[in-house]
Amino acid sequence: MEPVPPVSLWPDPNALGPVTDLYQLTMMAGYRAVGMDGVEASFEVFVRRLPPGRSYLVFAGLEQAVGDLLNLRFSAEQVEGLRAFPAFSGMPSAFFEGLASLRFGGDFWAIPEGTVVFPGETLARVTAPLAQAQWVETFLLASLSYTTLVASKAARIVTAARGRTLLEFGARRGHGPQAGLLAARAAYLAGFHGTSHVEAARRLGIPASGTMAHSWIQSFPTEEEAFEAYARTFPGSTTLLIDTYDTLEGARKAALVRPHVQAVRLDSGDLDALSRGVRGILDGAGRPDIRIVASGDLDEFQIDRLLAAGAPIDAFGVGTELITSRDAPALSMVYKLVESGGHGRIKLSPGKKTYPMAKQVFRRRDADGLYSGDLVARADEQHDGEPLLSPLILGGRLAAPLPTMEQIRDRCARQLAALPPRLRRLDGPADYPIAYSDILERDARALMEQGA
Amino acid sequence: MEPVPPVSLWPDPNALGPVTDLYQLTMMAGYRAVGMDGVEASFEVFVRRLPPGRSYLVFAGLEQAVGDLLNLRFSAEQVEGLRAFPAFSGMPSAFFEGLASLRFGGDFWAIPEGTVVFPGETLARVTAPLAQAQWVETFLLASLSYTTLVASKAARIVTAARGRTLLEFGARRGHGPQAGLLAARAAYLAGFHGTSHVEAARRLGIPASGTMAHSWIQSFPTEEEAFEAYARTFPGSTTLLIDTYDTLEGARKAALVRPHVQAVRLDSGDLDALSRGVRGILDGAGRPDIRIVASGDLDEFQIDRLLAAGAPIDAFGVGTELITSRDAPALSMVYKLVESGGHGRIKLSPGKKTYPMAKQVFRRRDADGLYSGDLVARADEQHDGEPLLSPLILGGRLAAPLPTMEQIRDRCARQLAALPPRLRRLDGPADYPIAYSDILERDARALMEQGA
The missing domain is CATH 3.20.20.70 (Aldolase class I)
Structure with a gap:
């Protein structure tokens, strides 16, 4: 008799539902229990700070992130497995049935792959019923943060290699x-x-x-x-x-x-x-x-x-x-609630300030065509500059064809060429101006004064 | 019309054949062209040096490595794709047909997961026809080195956490x-x-x-x-x-x-x-x-x-x-030819000394039951101490059931408990004696004198 084969450690790309942290599922159960799982919420992805010595990042990872969002589900076997988890011992059967039919039906906006980006600006946004928006956090961050780390390191190596x-x-x-x-x-x-x-x-x-x-x-x-x-x-x-x-x-x-x-x-x-x-x-x-x-x-x-x-x-x-992005193997990329049920949300923990509401990033150029600074504003504001975020998924369906590898590569080369030279130096860091709109500052202040 | 869906970036666990470096396939083609693809060869996995500040590693990753070895193949679509690679433009059709039917039919020996290990000792060995042995290098190293890095970091955290x-x-x-x-x-x-x-x-x-x-x-x-x-x-x-x-x-x-x-x-x-x-x-x-x-x-x-x-x-x-094993995100784990066609092989590059022939590692204990040193010897030698390597795959088939998670966990706890206390300190590194048998030293010297 052949011995039992090894346990596969390859996630099933057609059943990535449980490739997530347990707390996403316990919160999903909790929102359901209090009738809040359907409340529409927006979460935004941003980076808190650059790795040491770095002056910019190259945003990447959307091909995998979008593919996984469109395809996200639990298999019947996985749902059966979850019934046996002690954490879910008291859950009603409807919770498990809900998982079996769960799909991502929300919106996903993002800055295009190959774009040069900076800490504190919105890189991507999920808008969906609270339970769904929570579910996708873990694998979204793993895909985006790792690919961004490698693309960012690669861009520096490209600079060093002089062609x-x-x-x-x-x-x-x-x-x-x-x-x-x-x-x-x-x-x-x-x-x-x-x-x-x-x-x-x-x-x-x-x-x-x-x-x-x-x-x-x-x-x-x-x-x-x-x-x-x-x-x-x-x-x-x-x-x-x-x-x-x-x-x-x-x-x-x-x-x-x-x-x-x-x-x-x-x-x-x-x-x-x-x-x-x-x-x-x-x-x-x-x-x-x-x-x-x-x-x-x-x-x-x-x-x-x-x-x-x-x-x-x-x-x-x-x-x-x-x-391995050896000098910076981790990126402080986070996924934070900015809006739920139509209300702006912020976090008050020390050193972790956030701005409320869905946002857009406007990139400005100087007279030489080089990037001169980004303005982060509420998504419903109009400002000068190139708006960087656009919708990739709307209502759970792909909203536009994703760019080809060659298109992304071209974009990245043009982005790097438009960086002020001080930012392309290897012996960074150099600063790049990021500002927040008056409306965002006012909204954040109002929420802070309310104590939430 | 729905836009074209994103390209999947999930490898297919049932078609991992091309999850490897191109040079493995060009060498396979080359060995075939000169009639050497069937020559039996042994490659050994070892670590060159410990990450800074570390005194030991915990070997891990065999569940994935063994599963992938048993299941390794190219899909028909992948073989078609390879025909279009410029690198293979001159290859005869028989090369591609050979890929389509290729399986790993060799032997795989390893030290059990959860064992404390050190640089310079054989951790695993592949013995197979040259082409097959070459093919598996890339994914084997990726599975074993990453899992070993995390297990090794985790063991230090376990020490720090005092229960x-x-x-x-x-x-x-x-x-x-x-x-x-x-x-x-x-x-x-x-x-x-x-x-x-x-x-x-x-x-x-x-x-x-x-x-x-x-x-x-x-x-x-x-x-x-x-x-x-x-x-x-x-x-x-x-x-x-x-x-x-x-x-x-x-x-x-x-x-x-x-x-x-x-x-x-x-x-x-x-x-x-x-x-x-x-x-x-x-x-x-x-x-x-x-x-x-x-x-x-x-x-x-x-x-x-x-x-x-x-x-x-x-x-x-x-x-x-x-x-991320943040302080040591990469491990100098390598896979080196030690024997082919019955002859020992070594590498002479400066700072990269290797010993020829298939090996065994014998672990000795002192009077208190603590590990006192390892002897690396030729696989056909007999020595005191616990021999650490055993066969997991023979002739392409699983040779023994893999241990359960709990068995590996128990083994690891016993291994850590038998480490001399100086090695368990967080403020390493401390040395552990690794010796090579007289026969290995003699064989290596003889090959060096031949200039290969």
């Missing part, structure tokens, strides 16, 4: 196997040129990139044989990993390989010195056409230093630092 | 929505007592825990009404969040709520001072039975400081710091 080719190589260091797919997409929309993640490339049309591992080299009796076997298999698109034994020796061998190779990759050691040595060897062998790819725990600061020093590197593979 | 109740609250800060499920499991096996993640609780039998968000309080005209509505819905299991407006005032109200509440939760401010103030108010109101739960960006150091200072906190909710 060099950038390849996302992080899948093995992701926080679980799903993170690789999300990170490949986030990196590409922020300006990377390719990914090693095969499924991300296939689903999203991102150019796939990859060479060989050290194990390839080690599997052959000699490095030359390993190089030649690879070049014969992939004539015209061969990148050889040359650091398994001795990098400079590897470069000498690579220059002689037939069929001709297109690139060599360095994955260890002093990349500045080695890239110069390798470049000299390749040029001396009459192969100035062979490109040099560098990888190995690189981040924006190392890439900046290498290129500022003049290291002759044509492309960078970036993995761990990007996919 | 207090620990609840995993991190889902919203995970790197994508799958991370929540993986992290809830990792935290529980390392000694946490519950999770807020509903689906993790349902699938894995972890106690589910949760209270209410600030939005619950804000949705009622007064805090008292919010408290009472919740207590009536969940009589006998009510935890009230008391920091929305004024924590001490919240405590006074909580003591008076009917039906009686069981706990209050503080989520902001000076937790030491507030917990003392709240304890005094509750005791003064004749409610010494009400427990105090604290949360809000807590890690092992803050919990240690709070309890060392005598803060009267009964339970901690831990989110961001745990699920």
Whole structure:
């Protein structure tokens, strides 16, 4: 008899209902018990503060967030499982029947993916019956905050790379196997040129990139044989990993390989010195056409230093630092009630000030076309500047086609180009002006004086 | 007409074949082209170094890794997609047909989940035809390294908490929505007592825990009404969040709520001072039975400081710091070729020394029963001590039932109890002796002298 198979730790994309915190469900039960579950409420997503040293974020994650909102439900098996939870021991049967038929039927507005955004401004808004709006918080934040972290880190690496080719190589260091797919997409929309993640490339049309591992080299009796076997298999698109034994020796061998190779990759050691040595060897062998790819725990600061020093590197593979957003692996992204039953709501906890009511963000430009500041206003106000939020889901249905990857990538490039140069510097942070409309300030003050 | 739905970013658990790096597939194609794809090879998983300040790791992630290995395949649609990749433009049709029928048919050995482990020792081993062994690297590392990071962080928090109740609250800060499920499991096996993640609780039998968000309080005209509505819905299991407006005032109200509440939760401010103030108010109101739960960006150091200072906190909710392993969001876990075609293999790159051949790890104890050191030896050697690796998959089939969550949790508790006290200190690192057998040292030297 075959032993019992392992428990799957893959959420079912068609039954993401319980991919949430228990308190969302206990509150849903509570609202139902007091007859408030149908009260219309708006919750807004925003970031409290930038990670240390950062001056901006690139907002991302909507493809997953919207897909999951449209598809959200509990399976019959999940509802049965919830009946056995001690927390729900006293719940009437109608509560569980309600879960079985629950769907997201509300509205979802957001700033487009690839937009440069700042703390304190509304990035997305859910308007729905209170129970539904509560339900979606957990997975919405997980999708948006992680993808935003990676896109934001990727944008800094793009700045550092001064136009060099950038390849996302992080899948093995992701926080679980799903993170690789999300990170490949986030990196590409922020300006990377390719990914090693095969499924991300296939689903999203991102150019796939990859060479060989050290194990390839080690599997052959000699490095030359390993190089030649690879070049014969992939004539015209061969990148050889040359650091398994001795990098400079590897470069000498690579220059002689037939069929001709297109690139060599360095994955260890002093990349500045080695890239110069390798470049000299390749040029001396009459192969100035062979490109040099560098990888190995690189981040924006190392890439900046290498290129500022003049290291002759044509492309960078970036993995761990990007996919884990290593210097800032968490983002203070929150989802806060701003309106319910037609009344503005705010939070008074110290250091956690919020503004009431559904909002819009207006972005202004200076005479040179650079962004000069954002105004956060009530959604029903009219102001100068580009309004950033638009509806993606209305009444539970997709309201407009989502942009393609290439459209998002173009938008992001234009957004980054319109950032004031002080904000694009790697040695941040630099401030960007965010203001709140007089009406918002007045509404917030009035609520504070009421004590809620 | 409904717009085109979003692209799913959920990998298909029944078609994880391309959830891997492109170079795994190009190497597979290359090995096939030179007739080496069937050569039997062994790759071993190990960690190069501990994260800063750490003295040990808790190995975890096998439930997902084994499940995925058993289930690994390409769908017909995926194989069609790969035909269009430029990297595969010259590949013969037989390559794609081979992918369509590919399964993992090899062996997988590992140290059990919940075991305390150290850098440089073999944690898991894949033995399979070269092409298959290469294929599985990427997702295996993503599953094992992330889950090990979280279990290792959780074990430190368990130490800091001195027996207090620990609840995993991190889902919203995970790197994508799958991370929540993986992290809830990792935290529980390392000694946490519950999770807020509903689906993790349902699938894995972890106690589910949760209270209410600030939005619950804000949705009622007064805090008292919010408290009472919740207590009536969940009589006998009510935890009230008391920091929305004024924590001490919240405590006074909580003591008076009917039906009686069981706990209050503080989520902001000076937790030491507030917990003392709240304890005094509750005791003064004749409610010494009400427990105090604290949360809000807590890690092992803050919990240690709070309890060392005598803060009267009964339970901690831990989110961001745990699920992102914030101080160490990446682990230098690698997967290296150690043997192919019956020959030992090593890597010579500077700072990346490896030992050849399939290995076993023997753990020794001192006279007090505490771990005194590990010996890494060739798998065919006999030594004193407990051998840690055992087979989980043989010939592509599950070789033994996987342990239950409770068995892993028990193992982990016993492992941590057998650690020398210097290793359990939070202000590490402390060293643990890892030795290599004479035979391994001799084999490695012989290969180094051959230059490979």
